[in-house]
Amino acid sequence: MTAMKTTAIRWAVIVGTIAAAITPIAARATDPVLPPPYAGVYQPQGVDEIGLWHDDDDDEHALAASPLVIRDEKLTAYVKRVLCDTVGDDRCAPIRIYIIREPAFNASMSPNGTMRVLSGLFLRVRNDSEFGAVLGHEFGHFESRHTLAAFKGRRSGTDLLAWTALLASVAPSYGMARSYDDLRYSVYGSIFRHGRDQEREADRLGIAYLNHSHFRPQSASVMWHTVMAEAEASARAKGLKKPNFKTIAFTASHPPEAERAHYLAALAAPDDAGRADGADRYRAALAPWMPVFLDDQIKLNDFGGSDYLIENLAETGWTAPLWLARGDLYRTRGAQRDYANAATFYANAIDLDPTLAPAFRGLGLTLVKTGRTTEGQDALRRYLALSPTAPGAKLVRMMVPQGTNP
Amino acid sequence: MTRALRSFVIATGIAALVAAPTTAQERSATKQGFDLPANSAKRILVFRPSVRVGAQSTGGMFEPNADWTDKATRNIAASLTKLQSTLGNTVVTAPEAYGDDAQTLQEHMALFAAVSDAVIQYQFFKGNRLPTKKRDNKADVFDWSLGTGVASLPGAKDADYGLFIYNRDAYGSTGRKVLQVLAALGPGLAVKSGEHLGYAGLVDLRTGDLLWLNADAAMGGDVRDAEGSEKRVRQLLEDFPGSTIRATADQPAADPPVAAPRPDTVAAPR
Numbered sequence: 001m002t003a004m005k006t007t008a009i010r011w012a013v014i015v016g017t018i019a020a021a022i023t024p025i026a027a028r029a030t031d032p033v034l035p036p037p038y039a040g041v042y043q044p045q046g047v048d049e050i051g052l053w054h055d056d057d058d059d060e061h062a063l064a065a066s067p068l069v070i071r072d073e074k075l076t077a078y079v080k081r082v083l084c085d086t087v088g089d090d091r092c093a094p095i096r097i098y099i100i101r102e103p104a105f106n107a108s109m110s111p112n113g114t115m116r117v118l119s120g121l122f123l124r125v126r127n128d129s130e131f132g133a134v135l136g137h138e139f140g141h142f143e144s145r146h147t148l149a150a151f152k153g154r155r156s157g158t159d160l161l162a163w164t165a166l167l168a169s170v171a172p173s174y175g176m177a178r179s180y181d182d183l184r185y186s187v188y189g190s191i192f193r194h195g196r197d198q199e200r201e202a203d204r205l206g207i208a209y210l211n212h213s214h215f216r217p218q219s220a221s222v223m224w225h226t227v228m229a230e231a232e233a234s235a236r237a238k239g240l241k242k243p244n245f246k247t248i249a250f251t252a253s254h255p256p257e258a259e260r261a262h263y264l265a266a267l268a269a270p271d272d273a274g275r276a277d278g279a280d281r282y283r284a285a286l287a288p289w290m291p292v293f294l295d296d297q298i299k300l301n302d303f304g305g306s307d308y309l310i311e312n313l314a315e316t317g318w319t320a321p322l323w324l325a326r327g328d329l330y331r332t333r334g335a336q337r338d339y340a341n342a343a344t345f346y347a348n349a350i351d352l353d354p355t356l357a358p359a360f361r362g363l364g365l366t367l368v369k370t371g372r373t374t375e376g377q378d379a380l381r382r383y384l385a386l387s388p389t390a391p392g393a394k395l396v397r398m399m400v401p402q403g404t405n406p
Numbered sequence: 407m408t409r410a411l412r413s414f415v416i417a418t419g420i421a422a423l424v425a426a427p428t429t430a431q432e433r434s435a436t437k438q439g440f441d442l443p444a445n446s447a448k449r450i451l452v453f454r455p456s457v458r459v460g461a462q463s464t465g466g467m468f469e470p471n472a473d474w475t476d477k478a479t480r481n482i483a484a485s486l487t488k489l490q491s492t493l494g495n496t497v498v499t500a501p502e503a504y505g506d507d508a509q510t511l512q513e514h515m516a517l518f519a520a521v522s523d524a525v526i527q528y529q530f531f532k533g534n535r536l537p538t539k540k541r542d543n544k545a546d547v548f549d550w551s552l553g554t555g556v557a558s559l560p561g562a563k564d565a566d567y568g569l570f571i572y573n574r575d576a577y578g579s580t581g582r583k584v585l586q587v588l589a590a591l592g593p594g595l596a597v598k599s600g601e602h603l604g605y606a607g608l609v610d611l612r613t614g615d616l617l618w619l620n621a622d623a624a625m626g627g628d629v630r631d632a633e634g635s636e637k638r639v640r641q642l643l644e645d646f647p648g649s650t651i652r653a654t655a656d657q658p659a660a661d662p663p664v665a666a667p668r669p670d671t672v673a674a675p676r
Contacts, residue, residue: 051460051470058458065503065512158465162585169593 033267035208038090049111049148056112063098063114070099070119070289078285079117079135086132087139087209095139103296105227109138111147119293122286123309124226126316128278129219133210133264137220140205146198153194157187192251199254200263207267216275217268224261230308231257237304279316291358294325303333323349324359331366342366357386361396368399377401433530434620434645435548442648445494451565451611453500453515455482457573459629462600464581474575474630481635482573489639489651497569503560511559517552518570522607525550526621550616552609559611567617568609571642575629576601602626606642620645 044053063069070076076097084092095113103120110116115138125131141147161184168180203220210217231243245258254260286293290313297306306329314322327345330338346363349356360383367376377400384393384400442448459474483499490497503511529539529548542549556562578586578599589595605621625641628634643651 047471047473048469050472051475054472054475055458055470062512062515065508067509067513155463155465155467155469158467159463159581160465162465166585166589166592166595169589169595172593 033204033208034212035087035205038088041094044111048151049145052148052151053112056110056114059110060096060112060114063116066098066100068100068102070101072099072289075099075285075289082128082132083115083135083139085128086136086213086215088212091139091143095142101296103293103300107134107138109142111142111145113142115139115142119289119296122289122293123297123313124230125223125282126226126279126313127219127282129210129215129217129275130223130226130277131282132213132215133206133217133220133223136209137202137206139209140202141198143205144198144201146202150195150198154191157191161187189250192253195253196248196255203255203260203264204267207264211267211269211272214275216272216277218265218273219277220268221261221265224257224264226312228257228261229312230305233308234302234305237302237307283316291321291324294321295328298325298329298332303329318348318352320349320353320356320359323352324356324362327359327362327366331362336370339366339370343370355386357383357390360386361390361392364396364399431624432620432622433526434618435525435530436618436645436647437548437615438546440617440647442646444648444650446648447494447496448567449496449498449565450490450608451498451500451559451561451568452483452486453511453518453568453570455479455571455573456515456519457482457571457629459573459575460577461579462576462582463579464585466582468576468601469579474577477631478573478575478629478635481629481632482571482639484632485636485639486569486571488636489643493643493646493649493651498561498565500559500561500568507560510555514552514556514559515570518607518609519572521550521552521616522570522572522605522619522621525616525619526605530621531623548616548619550619552614552616554612554614556609556611556614562611565611568611570607570609572603572605573625573629573638574601574603575625604638604642606646608647618645618647 044050076099079097079099080092080095083095083097086092095109095115097115097117099117099119102118103123104118105120105124107115107117107121115135117135121131121134125134164180164183168176207217207220210220228243228245231245235241235243244256246256248256294310297309300306307326310322310326310329323345327342327349330342330345343363343366346359346366349359350363353359360379364376364379364383367373367379369376380396380400383390384396387393390396457475457479458470459478460471461469463469487497500511527534528536529542535543556568559568562568582597582599586597586599589597602625603623604625605619607616607620608618609615610617620642622641625638627637627639627641629638640651643649
């Protein structure tokens with residue numbers, strides 16, 4: 001019974017903390033939120049936290065040697081720079097960054113200070129400020145030690161369920177079974193709700209870092225609008241119903257996008273809207289990788305979403321890699337009507353960069369498909385001249401008449 | 407998002423007061439035609455053992471414990487050296503790998519984990535075995551391989567065989583044990599307290615073939631102390647090719663319940 005009482009008390013405490021965590025967000029502060037003072041390098045405390053960190057150290061050991069990690073010192077240093085600019089040099093110093101090649105929109109931070117950034121994130125943000133908003137949010141999870149709190153919450157919840165399951169089975173009646181079921185759903189529900197509240201808290205910390213940095217805090221909200229617009233574009237292209245950005249599913253891990261966009265806009269310091277967003281630095285740092293990440297995105301076979309992302313990135317000006325990506329997107333969907341558009345996009349890419357070999361390859365293949373064989377072969381010859389040792393060069397050579405090879 | 411996924415998995419798995427039905431606990435197999443005579447003085451390369459020790463919460467969650475894990479890692483390594491030398495083999499610890507070597511090693515560790523999981527799932531234990539593997543069992547065929555890539559692993563040149571070890575222990579917390587007793591006394595439900603999984607595999611460092619695998623879902627020996635670890639390693643190595651090691655006692659549970667005898671099956675609470 002004692003154990004049960006403690007569980008119940010622990011549970012009540014958790015519910016209390018959750019309530020405490022929500023309140024500050026609900027109430028709109030008149031002053032811009034700022035981060036709490038930096039408390040120095042943190043070391044884990046207590047058996048649970050030390051255990052979680054130990055597990056995480058093992059995970060990081062494996063991650064550091066994972067083939068999925070992009071080992072580009074320059075890119076990693078740039079990500080670290082943006083994180084430091086966002087949260088401050090003292091806070092960011094002990095953090096290790098791992099960029100993982102995976103075309104999904106996510107980043108995460110685990111208890112011991114490992115930050116994972118998925119490559120798909122780079123296509124969804126367009127400047128340092130938007131990027132910093134995501135990194136700051138993840139750092140907020142770390143600084144608030146959310147993994148530990150979530151672990152303890154799950155444990156209390158499941159402990160409570162174990163005891164009540166036992167009680168319910170001592171008095172096996174229909175009413176007991178139903179009460180147990182009700183409790184079960186309410187405990188599962190609180191576990192998920194606790195997770196969403198942690199996301200809100202991290203959002204609040206993230207925007208606090210941005211307010212405090214030299215980035216434009218309004219970018220956090222802008223980024224969520226981009227995410228919603230992408231989901232809409234994706235659904236539209238598939239002929240699906242417009243996604244609902246306001247409802248919360250029972251198992252939702254995050255608050256709905258519309259809510260986040262709304263409160264992030266409200267929490268951003270209004271006076272800082274004129275700050276530079278750092279778009280130039282972002283474009284320069286990502287230039288070597290953009291074609292790779294765009295290619296990964298196109299292979300997801302999400303026509304509407306990919307087309308939206310490309311156009312969104314092109315809002316500040318079309319570049320040759322963006323036209324190339326759009327050409328590839330249309331060519332690989334491969335309806336006869338797509339080839340006409342693809343040819344135009346490849347031509348645009350070549351206009352901007354006459355040495356862009358893959359654009360000639362795409363143009364050649366597209367033209368051959370639409371019956372303009374001679375022009376197509378010319379483009380393919382140009383491709384072979386520009387990159388004679390490309391992996392697909394032998395295959396392309398077979399499409400060009402013999403004897404005229406460069 | 408990984409966090410969210412994990413919590414979902416846990417939430418859906420919570421109903422597991424109700425544990426999976428207990429099946430056969432232990433099984434080992436040796437590749438056909440492989441024999442390792444005693445005192446053949448082979449060099450065995452031991453890869454970083456995967457050891458994770460913690461507690462089991464009342465609701466059944468795993469609670470990691472860094473201190474226990476560190477102790478177990480040290481104890482297991484010491485017992486391994488001791489027991490292999492009684493078999494006449496030399497145990498070499500795999501050197502720390504850097505750069506590309508570290509990546510190759512990491513991939514092979516993951517590959518070994520995947521292959522041994524497949525053996526355990528599809529050949530060893532009842533429930534999900536593949537028809538082809540059942541046939542193999544009848545014909546005494548044990549044919550799995552990691553591929554010849556193992557020859558390039560750091561330290562592989564100077565050794566004959568590679569040994570992989572996996573251990574995961576969750577010791578029932580006080581709450582779990584009390585729950586176990588009350589559930590047995592009250593409604594007569596069987597609740598499992600503690601979980602002790604282990605497997606060890608021997609790989610030919612030339613061909614990559616899996617020569618021997620021993621898996622045990624209810625291991626004995628408390629890995630947190632030196633004596634218990636030795637018992638654990640004895641159990642892991644008891645069917646080791648050419649082994650004269652026998653487990654000291656036939657005690658399946660390292661974590662005996664407080665009062666009630668360890669139950670084998672568990673029923674749903676309603």
